[in-house]
Amino acid sequence: MKGCVIALDEVAGRKAAALIVDGRLQDIRIDPPENDPSPEIGEIYRAKVARAMGGQGGVMVTLPDGQSGFLRGVKGLEQGASVIVQVMGYAEGNKAAPVTTRLLFKSRYAIVTPAAAGFNIARSIRDEEDRDHLLELAHEAMEGAPEDFGVIIRSASAEAVDEDIVEDVSAMRALAEAVVADMNGAPELLVAAPTSHEVAWRDWTSPMPDEVVESPTAFADLGVEEAVDALLSPRVELGGGAWAMFEPTSALVAIDVNTGGDLSLAAGLKANLALVRDLPRQLRLRGLSGQITMDLAPMPKKDRRLFEDKLRSALRSDATDTVLAGWTPLGHFELQRKRDRAPLHEIWPS
Structure with a gap:
């Protein structure tokens, strides 16, 4: 089987996605169980500062549902202060989830970066005319955004139409503005993590898929289950x-x-x-x-x-x-x- 295929299926009732290139499994994603309260990578929370962890160079923060996060390398945060954080890593066992205040609002064509100003184009896009045109689209979509907002135009934009890029950047910018302004209140989930199917659409763009197969038997038909058995x-x-x-x-x-x-x-x-x-x-x-x-x-x-x-x-x-x-x-x-x-x-x- 030649080419790039994305398989969308379910595993034990949970959404799952697999990336297959030239007949070989390259990536796989599976949604967590619905009853798993653990923070997921990419989620954005309003949290409360719990206590300083001086020896570890950070603070513990309180998340919803009794969960905790560890925020490294910050100063000047008082106990009880509200802070917007994003989960940046997988938490093993009962450990606190690693979180950061450097938020990334990521979609298929762009990443909007509050508190990290600048306009950047993916290095994989090398044609200077294409880079200049994408930069113009980015400025159009970000016009009126806070001065400290930045944006990264992703490689998938090289094959996208202008309207889709502007719409994508504008949507991420609007979401970012709403989230960073939502500082007051108890710990709360503000942005959910993407599902495995959303990750496949958002991130599996290099190489661009030749086919997307969505079926209750996609994994079995395309050899994903057999590959997982080996893994x-x-x-x-x-x-x-x-x-x-x-x-x-x-x-x-x-x-x-x-x-x-x-x-x-x-x-x-x-x-x-x-x-x-x-x-x-x-x-x-x-x-x-x-x-x-x-x-x-x-x-x-x-x-x-x-x-x-x-x-x-x-x-x-x-x-x-x-x-x-x-x-x-x-x-x-x-x-x-x-x-x-x-x-x-x-x-x-x-």
Whole structure:
């Protein structure tokens, strides 16, 4: 199956979406259960400052339904003060959800940024005439907005008609203005997180989909269920008899690379590079993040730079922020990856 296909389906009564490129699953999103009160990434709340966390450089804030958030790197907020925050990461267990006051109002064609002035065009749009035209449309849609409001025109705008872009930016701007003005009152959800179907429409635009399949059997028909079964196993085949084990723990994600019967350094390098090529996809689909420690197959030390270069290149096109922490004294390689979704094994029904 060639091309880009978006599959819209349901899993255990919850909306779900899958992105398939050339017959291979690239991303999957599933709505949380309706009875799950946990804050979702992207939600915007009016919150109340609860207490300072001096040793952690932030404050705890009170959200609705007895939930808590942790707001890092802020000063001058008094206990009981109202603050508008957005959930920026997945909260593990009973931990407070990480939140920020740097709000993003995100849609298919634009991101409106209160308190972050400036007009920016996606770097993937390279044609200067196109960039200048999109900039004109952005100024038109943002005319009269507060001076500290900014906007980012997204890459999907390159293939959109002018009216749709202006309408999209204007809608996000109006929503942003309404939210930032709604400061007074008890903790309250002001903007809900997008559903998985909305995320698919909003974010899965590169490459642009050739087909959107919405059906109660879309996942089964397009092989998504079979692909998920493989993802729920810790073992990933790397070719040539090599494999890797992805094993999340409460402290970190451990990845162990094995070469099978070939114990040569050349086989080790080959297996490690095979892991690198598929690592962003595996982490994204499995929803794995936080501290990631890789116990790589033995390879010549002179090839460590090659490994790092290939890893950096593979992660460049991945949307999730990932920091290369480097080599440990024991020869492991570590990453730190933003928690931007729940682990697949926790949200996929058993």
